[in-house]
Each structure stands twice: as structure tokens, then as C-alpha cells.
């Protein structure tokens with residue numbers, strides 16, 4: 001990776017190829033991305049009222065804070081309006097809704113000064129989403145819902161675009177994770193005991209790239225990018241939205257970023273909803289990607 005494209009006037013196909021090559025794309029807000037952020041802000045403010053959500057951590061015991069998030073986050077994720085707004089964002093960003101499938105949006109928080117870094121507000125160690133059973137054609141969309149600054153965003157670690165890292169993805173299976181770990185997120189307050197794929201060798205966090213854009217701005221990156229949560233020293237809880245998309249033609253053709261070190265099994269292909277009618281991908285496409293535990297593509301290739 002070597003380029004951050006701002007408001008690139010290119011087709012979705014050219015942009016996807018650039019993302020698969022490791023480039024970053026940043027777009028100014030569009031009406032629907034602002035509406036999506038506004039919707040998330042309203043829900044967050046209602047949940048924390050009368051406190052300002054960005055400051056609430058300074059006034060609440062951490063258990064209470066985690067409980068509020070445990071109610072707020074699924075409400076936002078599964079709200080029909082969230083899906084409608086994403087359909088509009090995809091359209092405004094030039095995606096073909098008939099071929100673009102998306103996952104429900106997540107509402108993420110990163111608290112100041114390690115107040116809550118586990119479970120419902122997990123501070124992500126350096127990772128690729130492809131260690132978590134994301135397909136290599138997955139594109140991540142990230143939007144801040146309040147103003148952000150350099151010390152409360154996420155960071156990319158560009159050297160690892162081409163440099164493999166020993167990691168624990170071999171033991172990760174998405175279907176297994178969903179069955180056992182996802183539901184207990186809110187109970188992981190003091191520490192996070194869920195087993196996640198991590199680097200198993202030292203990672204050099206520098207050089208790193210942090211993108212700071214205004215509310216409703218959109219950051220796009222490949223699921224194969226190495227990224228992490230920046231230690232938040234801003235004084236505020238950061239609130240952001242992310243969702244993922246895949247293009248069905250790329251999925252069928254197995255186009256996407258290169259796999260240099262991911263060895264997980266299972267797939268999240270079954271989660272994506274078609275832009276036009278929220279239909280799931282055909283079973284045969286999901287099956288193409290659904291490797292059984294310990295029979296991943298990488299280990300098969302070694303036989």
C-alpha cells in the first residue's frame with residue numbers, strides 16, 4: 001500500500017481493485033452518510049441521557065456504562081433504518097446494489113484511558129479481519145459519528161500489507177465463535193477471556209497511518225489490512241460506525257486481496273445481505289468459502 005485517495009472520481013470497480021491492492025480510500029460525507037451518523041448519534045444520546053455519550057464514562061461506573069452499550073449496540077445494529085441508510089450510502093458511493101452485499105452496521109466505542117477495553121467496547125490489538133473468517137474481497141467502511149482526533153481513531157500498519165505475521169488464526173472458526181463467544185461480550189468487563197486471533201510475534205506499530213476525517217466522512221479499506229485501535233488519550237469516548245461489503249461477482253471469481261498469513265476456517269459470507277432486497281448470497285457461494293475447522297485452504301495447500 002502506498003496511497004490514500006481522497007474523493008477519488010473512479011468507478012466502484014476501480015476503487016475495489018485499488019482496495020484489494022492495499023490502498024486506502026477516503027470520501028467526504030454524502031447526505032446518507034451524514035444521516036446514518038445522525039441516526040447513531042440520536043440513539044446514543046437517548047441511551048446515555050442526560051449525559052453526553054462522549055463524556056459519560058467519566059460519570060458512570062464501568063458496569064453501568066457496559067450495560068448501556070449492551071442495549072444500545074444491538075438496537076442500532078438491527079434497526080431497519082440502519083440498513084436503509086446503508087443501502088443509500090452504497091448507492092451514493094456508486095455501488096451497484098444488485099451486486100453489492102453488506103453486513104449490518106456495528107456501532108463501536110473506544111473509551112478514554114483504558115476505562116473499558118474489553119467485551120462490548122473491545123480495544124482491538126493489531127489484526128486483519130481476514131484472521132476472523134472475512135473473505136479477501138471484503139471491504140470495510142468506517143465512519144466517525146462525532147468529531148475525531150488523531151488520538152482516538154484506528155491505525156493502519158502498512159508494512160504488514162506484504163509482510164506475513166505469525167498469528168493465531170488457525171484456531172479461529174467463525175461459526176464456532178458465534179456459537180460460543182459473541183453473546184458473552186457484555187460480560188467481559190475487567191478483561192476479555194475470549195480467544196481471538198492475535199499476532200504471535202512482536203509487531204512494529206510504526207510506521208502507522210491514522211485517518212482523521214469529519215463526521216460522516218467515509219474511510220474504506222480491505223479486510224486484509226493490518227489495523228488496530230489507537231490508545232485513546234483524547235479525554236472522550238470515540239463513537240464510530242463500521243460495516244462491510246462484498247461484490248458478488250468478485251466473490252464468485254475469488255477476486256480480492258492476497259492471502260499472506262490467514263489460516264482461519266468457517267466464513268462470514270452467510271451474513272451479507274444484498275443491497276436491493278436484503279437476500280443472502282446463494283448457498284453455493286457461501287459453501288465456496290466455508291472451510292471446516294482445521295481444513296483451511298492454507299493447510300490443504302501444504303498437503
Ligand SMILES: [Fe+2]
Nearest residue numbers: 124128129227
Ligand atoms: Fe478489524
